[in-house]
Amino acid sequence: MKRIITKRIRLIFLMLIASTSMAFADGLFKIVEGLSDESLKATMETNVNALMEALNTASSQNDKSVKLSKDNFTNEAIKEIGLIWKSSAMMCPPLNIMSKCLKTPNGYQVRGIPVDLVEADENEKRQELTVDFLPSGKISSVAIAIEMHRYDQIMAEKSSDIDYVRRQVIIDFVENFRTAYNRKDLKLLTSVYSDKALIITGKVISEKPNSDIDRMTLNNNKVVYIKQTKQEYLRKLSSVFKSTKFINVKFEDIDVVQHPKYDDIYGVTLKQYWHTDRYQDEGYLFLMIDFRDADNPLIQVRTWQPYKNNQGQVITQKNDVYHLGSFRIVR
Amino acid sequence: MMKQLISTSILLLAAVAVSAQTDKAEADQIIYQILTEKSQTENWHQELVIDSSKLEATPEQDIYVVRGDSFQIKSLRSDFYVRKTAGEYVPINDGRYPLETMVNLLLNRVSDNKHKLELRHHQYGGNIKEIVLPMQNLFDILARNMLLYCSVTFIDKNEIRAVLVFHQKNINFIHMLELKAKTSKLMEPGSTISGDLYTNIPQDNVNNLFRERKKYNNEKDYNKED
Numbered sequence: 001m002k003r004i005i006t007k008r009i010r011l012i013f014l015m016l017i018a019s020t021s022m023a024f025a026d027g028l029f030k031i032v033e034g035l036s037d038e039s040l041k042a043t044m045e046t047n048v049n050a051l052m053e054a055l056n057t058a059s060s061q062n063d064k065s066v067k068l069s070k071d072n073f074t075n076e077a078i079k080e081i082g083l084i085w086k087s088s089a090m091m092c093p094p095l096n097i098m099s100k101c102l103k104t105p106n107g108y109q110v111r112g113i114p115v116d117l118v119e120a121d122e123n124e125k126r127q128e129l130t131v132d133f134l135p136s137g138k139i140s141s142v143a144i145a146i147e148m149h150r151y152d153q154i155m156a157e158k159s160s161d162i163d164y165v166r167r168q169v170i171i172d173f174v175e176n177f178r179t180a181y182n183r184k185d186l187k188l189l190t191s192v193y194s195d196k197a198l199i200i201t202g203k204v205i206s207e208k209p210n211s212d213i214d215r216m217t218l219n220n221n222k223v224v225y226i227k228q229t230k231q232e233y234l235r236k237l238s239s240v241f242k243s244t245k246f247i248n249v250k251f252e253d254i255d256v257v258q259h260p261k262y263d264d265i266y267g268v269t270l271k272q273y274w275h276t277d278r279y280q281d282e283g284y285l286f287l288m289i290d291f292r293d294a295d296n297p298l299i300q301v302r303t304w305q306p307y308k309n310n311q312g313q314v315i316t317q318k319n320d321v322y323h324l325g326s327f328r329i330v331r
Numbered sequence: 332m333m334k335q336l337i338s339t340s341i342l343l344l345a346a347v348a349v350s351a352q353t354d355k356a357e358a359d360q361i362i363y364q365i366l367t368e369k370s371q372t373e374n375w376h377q378e379l380v381i382d383s384s385k386l387e388a389t390p391e392q393d394i395y396v397v398r399g400d401s402f403q404i405k406s407l408r409s410d411f412y413v414r415k416t417a418g419e420y421v422p423i424n425d426g427r428y429p430l431e432t433m434v435n436l437l438l439n440r441v442s443d444n445k446h447k448l449e450l451r452h453h454q455y456g457g458n459i460k461e462i463v464l465p466m467q468n469l470f471d472i473l474a475r476n477m478l479l480y481c482s483v484t485f486i487d488k489n490e491i492r493a494v495l496v497f498h499q500k501n502i503n504f505i506h507m508l509e510l511k512a513k514t515s516k517l518m519e520p521g522s523t524i525s526g527d528l529y530t531n532i533p534q535d536n537v538n539n540l541f542r543e544r545k546k547y548n549n550e551k552d553y554n555k556e557d
Contacts, residue, residue, distance in 0.1 A: 083519055087426065121392070127427070130488070143488075143515045144427060150390065151430050151486055158406050158484055165484075165494050165509050167540045169453075172507075172532045176455050179355040188456055255542040270536075296457060324544070 028052060028094065031110065034101035043137030044101070044108065047072040051081075051131070051139065052092040052113075059091035059118060073139045077132075081142050088144075090115040090127070108133040111145060167256050170266055170289060173297050174254060177287075181249040184241040190234060194290065194298040199228040200322070202283070202305040204315065223306060223315060233302075244276040251285075259324050262331075264291040265300075267324035271307070282307040286322040301327055356455035358531040362506070363452055365472050366462050375471045376439055381413065381420045394423065394431065402480040402498055403540065409480050411440045426518040429491055430483050433517060436524075437481040437495045437510070439470040445520040450508070450528040466524065473497050473506060488514055503535040 029048040035041045050072045058066040066085050068078045084090075092115055099110045113129040120127075132141035173192075180188040193199075205222045228236075241247070250273040259265035265288065272285045288301035303322040309315050353361070385398045393416070399409030412431035413420040422440040423431040435441050446466040451459050477497040485492040491514050497506040510526035 080515075080519075084426070087518065124392070124427075141515070146427060146429060146488060146514070148487055154430065155483075155486065158482060164404050164407065164540075165507065168505070168507050168532055169529060171534075171537060171540070172453065172529045175355050175531070175533055176457075179455060182354060183356065185456070191457060250536075252536050253538040254536055255539045256537075257542045257544050260544060269542075295453075295459060 028092070029097045029099065029113065031101045032098045034103070035108070040137050041101075044110075044133055047133070047137060047139050048110070048113065048131060051142065055115065056091050058085065059089055074134065077139045077141055084142065084144060088120065089118040091118065092116075093126075104132065106132070107135045107140060108137075115144075163258070166291065166294075167266075169294070170256055170268060170291075170297075171254065173289065174251065174268055174270070174287070177299075178249050178251050181247055184247060186234065186238055186241065189237070192297070192299055193230045193234070193302070194300050195230060197230045197233075197299055198301045198327070199230065199233045200301075200303040201226050201228065201233075202303075202316070204306050204309045240276075244278055246277055248275040249273065250275075257324060259329075262329060265289070265324070265329065266291065269318075269321055269323065272304070284316055284318065284321040288324065288327060300329075355531055359452075359454040362530045363454060363460060363462070366450075366452070366464055366469070373471050374442075374467055375475065376442060377474070379422065379440070386413075386420075391428075394428070395420065400478075400480075402478070402496060404482075406482045407480045407494065407496060408482065409438060409478065411435050411438050424518075426515075429514045429517050430486050433483055433486075433491050433493055433512065434481055436466070436517075437493055438479050439474055446512075447521060447523045448510075449523050449525040451526070452528045452530070454530075462528070477506075486514065490514060491517065498534075504531055504533045506530045507532060 029045055029052065031041050031045055035044070050069065054066050054068055057063070066081055068081060070078070073081070092113070095114060097113055099112065102109045102111070109130065109132050111128065111130045113131060115127055115129055116125050117127055128145040130143050130145045131139055134140045176188070177192060179185075180192075202223045202225050205224050252271045252273070254268060254270040257267045257269075259267065268285075268287045268289060270285050272283050274281050274283070284305045284307060286301070286303045286305075287299050290298045290300050301322075305316045305321060307314065307316055381397060386395045387398055388394075389396055389412075393414055395413050395415065396410050397413055397420075399411070401408045412423045412428070412435055414423050414425075422435045422442075424435060424441045424443070425432060432441070436444060436446065444467050448462070448464050448466045448469060450462045450464075452462050453459055474497065477499050479495065479497060481493055481495045483491060483493045490511055492509075492511040495508040495510060499505070507529045508526055510524050512522070512524040516522040
């Protein structure tokens with residue numbers, strides 16, 4: 001009886017050895033789905049098995065590098081594996097791997113090849129490799145797969161960040177726009193106004209008081225709005241540039257609002273202080289900026305409304321300033 | 332000595348680029364000139380001091396976030412990541428932690444940063460100039476006098492994108508970089524992080540960057556199909 005048990009144990013042991021050595025000889029890696037070309041499949045399997053064998057050999061011999069053949073790997077892949085090896089030596093556990101092959105724009109990919117990082121803590125030891133192939137089946141890239149899902153929660157809180165960048169680019173644009181007036185840079189101003197820009201400028205008109213009540217309330221100012229084309233506006237601006245020694249424009253209280261329907265249209269409201277050697281004023285500026293071409297934003301609408309009249313009374317409140325809803329966008 | 336003096340004065344210029352004496356056009360040019368100088372700069376890093384009261388555990392074992400401050404929005408932060416190894420806290424620079432590594436790279440917490448930056452510098456006048464420089468030069472030139480904040484805005488196995496802001500607190504202006512890198516190349520020395528650079532953006536005249544849209548009487552116009 002004892003002899004039978006010993007025989008059986010010996011048999012199982014021999015079978016185990018045989019299966020292990022067969023596995024190493026035949027390769028542990030198989031593509032079972034996603035590829036019908038048998039010849040290509042065989043090439044890719046051979047190359048992945050060569051990778052696994054090379055990793056195991058280098059690991060068992062404590063080698064500083066992994067010996068890889070250019071028959072199985074591109075130069076870039078050899079470089080990548082060398083870099084991975086430098087930071088984390090690894091070996092492939094003796095497992096049968098049945099893999100699915102994925103088609104990629106540059107060839108093929110298999111995922112989920114288990115490796116054990118030699119020096120990692122126990123709970124971080126097991127990782128997975130993602131292997132990319134050229135259309136010929138040669139390995140073009142090897143990377144340790146990263147569990148991206150662990151970032152899901154962090155990333156879920158970041159929806160506003162991309163919009164943050166856009167809004168700071170708007171502030172950058174507005175500062176360039178301001179600088180252009182101070183530099184009398186007609187070329188820049190010509191380039192930032194859309195050819196079809198709508199330009200509206202408010203002007204305070206004093207009317208003769210008709211009654212005692214008007215006199216008492218000083219309610220004798222009207223703001224009239226003048227509509228100009230880009231060409232008309234820039235022609236007048238050009239003559240202002242020529243007739244003044246200096247221009248000092250300052251912007252304050254900048255607010256940025258995104259259009260609710262067109263996410264590449266923004267409204268900017270600010271207070272403008274205009275000061276030259278001949279004239280000065282304060283007013284509210286509204287700009288509708290079109291960011292469809294992010295490198296070349298365009299001003300579609302510019303409005304200016306006087307803040308105070310000649311007597312120093314406030315005649316435009318912030319709430320009365322033109323805004324995105326004041327204009328209909330036709331595309 | 333002279334070289335050092337010139338270098339110091341350049342750094343000072345960078346810090347006061349948008350002061351009253353310098354307008355946006357000149358300030359952008361100064362930054363461009365400094366960043367494109369060929370000379371190798373010092374491998375400068377802010378001293379690594381870990382305040383244990385600011386350490387916060389993450390779901391990953393032995394990985395901690397060192398809490399810092401936020402700037403303008405909640406997720407633009409100066410937080411960085413460390414791993415506890417043999418009782419020491421070491422900034423993470425590990426391909427298995429790409430988000431944490433990217434944050435540490437951008438906040439100049441990686442001591443051996445060999446990455447290259449390829450930037451499109453958006454300058455006054457709509458000029459966009461290409462700049463290629465060692466990433467460490469950027470920190471050496473700008474980080475000494477400015478506060479750094481970053482946020483990773485996108486990550487998958489192929490690409491990682493982030494925004495990095497340098498804030499000059501006294502004059503209240505920022506330089507902003509919108510960057511991207513290949514996730515798999517993050518650990519490769521000399522690999523490239525590319526993106527857009529916007530410089531000398533004033534913040535002191537900004538009232539509300541995210542102003543809520545008001546409900547107006549002509550609200551229906553917004554929703555009308557044109």
